[in-house]
Amino acid sequence: MLHNFGSINLDHVYRVPHLVRPGETLASHDYRVGLGGKGANQSLAMARAGGRVRHWGRLGRQDAWARDLMARSGVAVDSVALVDEPSGHAIIQVDDQGENAILLFPGANHGFTTADLDARIAEIAPGDWLLTQNECNALPRVFARAQARGVKIAFNPAPMTDEVAGLPLAACRLLFVNRGEAEALTGLATDAPAEALLAALARRLPATETVLTLGGDGAWYQYGDQRHFQPPLPVVARDTTAAGDTFIGYYLAAVQADLPPTACLERAATAAALAVQRLGATESIPDAAEVERVLRHGLDAP
Numbered sequence: 001m002l003h004n005f006g007s008i009n010l011d012h013v014y015r016v017p018h019l020v021r022p023g024e025t026l027a028s029h030d031y032r033v034g035l036g037g038k039g040a041n042q043s044l045a046m047a048r049a050g051g052r053v054r055h056w057g058r059l060g061r062q063d064a065w066a067r068d069l070m071a072r073s074g075v076a077v078d079s080v081a082l083v084d085e086p087s088g089h090a091i092i093q094v095d096d097q098g099e100n101a102i103l104l105f106p107g108a109n110h111g112f113t114t115a116d117l118d119a120r121i122a123e124i125a126p127g128d129w130l131l132t133q134n135e136c137n138a139l140p141r142v143f144a145r146a147q148a149r150g151v152k153i154a155f156n157p158a159p160m161t162d163e164v165a166g167l168p169l170a171a172c173r174l175l176f177v178n179r180g181e182a183e184a185l186t187g188l189a190t191d192a193p194a195e196a197l198l199a200a201l202a203r204r205l206p207a208t209e210t211v212l213t214l215g216g217d218g219a220w221y222q223y224g225d226q227r228h229f230q231p232p233l234p235v236v237a238r239d240t241t242a243a244g245d246t247f248i249g250y251y252l253a254a255v256q257a258d259l260p261p262t263a264c265l266e267r268a269a270t271a272a273a274l275a276v277q278r279l280g281a282t283e284s285i286p287d288a289a290e291v292e293r294v295l296r297h298g299l300d301a302p
């Protein structure tokens with residue numbers, strides 16, 4: 001079982017002709033509310049991939065439907081607390097090219113207490129995986145406790161903030177970063193070649209398996225002197241929201257199934273390629289059968 005200490009958001013998604021500019025008032029041509037949050041998206045993706053995942057999160061009492069939706073997708077939700085605080089939410093603009101801009105209100109995702117954290121981590125068996133992102137509070141404590149307990153940490157430092165630099169990242173067994181996050185962690189310039197980013201990450205975190213996702217430019221796996229490249233799949237993106245989360249959930253399900261890194265990358269990239277062709281966050285995450293079909297028959301599979 002993988003334990004995911006992660007955010008749950010209500011995503012308010014607006015389709016817009018372009019991302020709103022400072023001082024501009026812009027009308028959207030579509031609006032919908034769905035389940036999102038990097039944590040919830042990653043748990044759902046992992047469950048839809050056939051993985052075993054227990055989500056540990058907080059949600060406003062009035063939004064129990066979101067917890068039910070996670071449960072219906074196969075996520076163990078006994079550690080999702082319904083609380084008397086507003087749920088976290090995200091205001092997401094998606095433009096006609098599929099690019100997005102996201103504004104977050106953390107809400108209940110920032111209400112974890114030290115006592116709750118300590119108790120939950122004490123329930124995780126040494127050697128089990130703990131996944132987390134950067135949308136919940138108290139990450140330094142989570143890292144310290146998990147490390148002391150011998151829990152394997154998988155971390156996605158998204159969204160990147162200054163606090164990430166203060167975390168003991170060397171404690172991570174697995175790190176998922178996109179280009180922006182890799183640049184922030186290494187101090188390398190924008191547009192540095194992927195190989196330079198990987199080399200800098202390896203110098204900083206020699207004992208961490210690193211997955212670098214580059215959207216339409218593919219993805220890399222690196223550990224020690226092993227490096228694997230996964231080429232991008234030729235798809236047109238309609239909405240990239242949660243594509244990275246889909247990748248991570250599918251990757252971890254493949255790790256849980258003991259697949260080698262090349263197969264983990266291939267499954268994750270295939271799932272993400274399906275997700276970017278659909279609108280929304282959790283709504284866009286494919287199930288295992290769809291991914292399997294594309295792996296066997298290609299993107300034109302019926």
Ligand SMILES: OC[C@H]1O[C@H](O)[C@H](O)[C@@H]1O
Pocket residue numbers: 007009010011035036037038041089090102135241242243245281
């Ligand atoms: O990664 C996409 C997610 O980021 C934000 O957390 C939104 O809730 C959205 O679902």
